Amino acid sequence: MDKDRKSIRVKIFGSEYPLRGDSEEFTRKVASYVDEMINSIHDKIPEQPTLTVAVLSALNVTEDYFKEREKGEQARERVEAEVSKMTEFLDTCLKEQ
Numbered sequence: 001m002d003k004d005r006k007s008i009r010v011k012i013f014g015s016e017y018p019l020r021g022d023s024e025e026f027t028r029k030v031a032s033y034v035d036e037m038i039n040s041i042h043d044k045i046p047e048q049p050t051l052t053v054a055v056l057s058a059l060n061v062t063e064d065y066f067k068e069r070e071k072g073e074q075a076r077e078r079v080e081a082e083v084s085k086m087t088e089f090l091d092t093c094l095k096e097q
Contacts, residue, residue, distance in 0.1 A: 013038045013050075037061055 005020040010031035021027030037057045045053070 011035065013042070013053075034061065 003049055005022060006025055007018050007020050009016050009018055010028060011017075012031055012035045017031070019027050019031065021030075034057070038053055039061055041056045041060065042048075042053045045056075048056075087088050
């Protein structure tokens with residue numbers, strides 16, 4: 001087991017879980033995000049079973065992830081396009097000399 005990965009205890013939806021991660025701060029941040037998502041869903045539909053709330057929360061977290069991944073991909077494509085334009089410009093300038 002990796003010695004750098006410290007075990008921490010986090011509370012998610014009222015239950016404690018021992019987790020390991022590369023960064024205690026990051027692990028707590030992730031656990032907090034999951035806890036907030038589950039509680040938010042539960043507040044909206046408190047009559048639903050815990051499993052349903054967990055699945056809906058997982059779907060919401062995954063939707064957030066896919067949206068952010070798409071934003072990152074679009075940003076990468078814009079950067080690549082700009083780099084390509086700059087390269088073409090520099091190539092043109094060098095050929096003119």
